[in-house]
Amino acid sequence: MATAGRAVLVSGAIIVLSLASLLIFPQIFLRSMGLGGSAAVLGAALGALTVLPALLAILGPRINALRIPLPRTHATAPGQGWARLAHAVMRRPVRTLIPVVALLAVLTLPFAHVRFGGADERVLPEGTPARTVAEHVHADFPHDIPTSPIRVLLDGGGADQADRLAERIRALPSVTAVQVTAVHEGRAALITVGYTGEATGDGAYEAVRGLRALPTPPGTTTLVGGAPAVDLDLVHDLGARLPWLTLAMLGVTTVLLAVAFGSVVLPVKAVLMNLVSIGASFGAVVWVFQDGHLSGVLGFTPTGYLEPNLPVLIFAVLFGLATDYEVFLLSRVREAWDHTGDNRTAVAAGLQHTGRIITAAALLLVLVVAGFTTGQVVFAKLIGVGMITAVVIDATLVRTLLVPATMRLLGRWNWWAPPPLARLHRRTGPDTTTTAPATAAAPLITEAAR
Structure with a gap:
């Protein structure tokens, strides 16, 4: 509880606050996800800090009853392979860092041409009654006015003004039909107003922008609505509030990690690592669901757009999860640093003692989220692919390669903190004198280095 319990507290607080930042948005979908996710993580963290210690105290040695007989390879301490890997990376940090960063940049590249738009019947699998009806309406009942038209409300005007406005609307590009209803x-x-293409296409969005740019008749107010207008308004509103979401998550994470680890550099590095893995995840989502690659394998119809609510949700969830892995790893590294004062030994010890736990947690999460990819609706598949990509990258490339390489290059600067922060960390940090000294692992780590 003095060490791992503190890591649970810090990690749980960061994830809860990251998800709670979704309350910045007025959309009910995002607000409900933020409230529900925060409540679930808060309950899990409180249970780990209260119910779990009580159960362990009640069970005592019986916690090891009914053990599964697993084959033993050799009589060495667990995690030796992780220590060897850490030392191998730290011997050549630059040679490790450059190709890994290049690979992650390539994975992130598709996100540069992301396009946000609404959803239509194509998010449902083929053969679904609702999708079949919509397809038959489009194919068998052609008409100038689409089933999801643009609506223009002329407030304060009569029939004559509506007719004059309709004439100006007909001259707009991408407009196919105009009718005073x-x-x-x-x-x-x-x-x-009718338009060219789909309700989620460029023609519809161009028509909405053109309508809103038209001059308003004297003494009237013009409002533009309909499904295409709703899509544009949603993207605009999310874009306007997204910087505040990002600022809130970055601020909360940086402050909590700075207090937890007594360092200014480590929180900044942790945030950058989070953004790297999330960027690669978003690149994969764009490449698959917007560009249509692997659509046959995953069984969906690409629309050329991403529904804008989903990336915001994935960003908030993944930022918290990525910080979760970072907290458990760096907590063990900090303990080893306090005992040894040697940066390379501390990093190797941290990777050695958390390697199996983080790997198991990542595998469990991947198995759970993999169920999303088998869903029938594209939204579920998108969330599954995005989260699996980020978790795999974070638990492999980031944790095993980027973190040791960057911490080796930074050296003692990893632990730099201004005096007020250092004093705060000493007051709030764990009493490591009561825990098993990390120097007990030094012979193993030295052997792994050799």
Whole structure:
């Protein structure tokens, strides 16, 4: 509890606050995910800090009853392979860092041409009744006005003004048809507008932008709605609030990690590592679901767009999960550093003692999330692929290669902190004098280095 329990507390707080940052958005979907996710993680963290120690105290030595007989390879301490890997990376940090960063940059590259848009019946699998009906309507009942038209409300105008506005609308590019649908007592008029292509296509969005750029008739107000307009408004609203979400998560993570590890450099490095793995995940999502690669394998129809709510949700979840792995690894590294004062020994000890635990946690998460990829709706598949990609990258390339390489290059700068932060860490940090000294692992680590 003095060491791992503290890591659970810090990790749980970061994930809860990361998910709670979704409350910045007014969209009910994101707010409900933020509340539900925060409540689940908070409950799990509290259980790990209260119920689990109580159960361990009650069970005592009986916790090892009914052990599974696993084959033993050789009588060496666990984690020796992880220590060897850490030392191999730290012997050639630059040679390790450059190709790994290049690979992650290539994986992130598709995100540069991401396109956000709404969803239609194509998010459902082929043969679904709702999708079949929509396809038959498009194919067998051609008409100028689509089933999801753009609606223009002329508030304060009558039929004459609506007719004049309709004439100007017909001259816009991507507009295929215009019809004054209704006039309400000469004080308001509704105009229905058709467009080229799908409701989630460039033609529809270009028509919405053109309509909103038209001058408003004197004494009237023009409002543009409909499914294409809703898509554009959603993207605009999410984009306006996304910097605040990012700032909140980065700020919370940096402050909590700085207090937990007594360092200014480690939190900044942890945040950058998180962004690297998330960027590679987003690149994979764009390459698969927007560009349509592997659509046959995963069984979906690409639309050329990503639904904008999903990347925001994935970003918040993955940022917390990536920090989770980082906290457990760096907590053990910090303990070893406090005992040895040797940066290379501390990094190797941290990787040695957390390698099996983090790998098992990553495998469990991948197995659980893999169920999303078998879902029928594209949204579930997208979440599954995005999360699996990030977890695999974070638990392999980032943890085993990037973290040891960067910490070797930074050396003692990893642990630099201004005096006030150092004093705060000493007051709030664990009493490592009561724990098993990390120097007990020094012979193993030295042997692994050789």
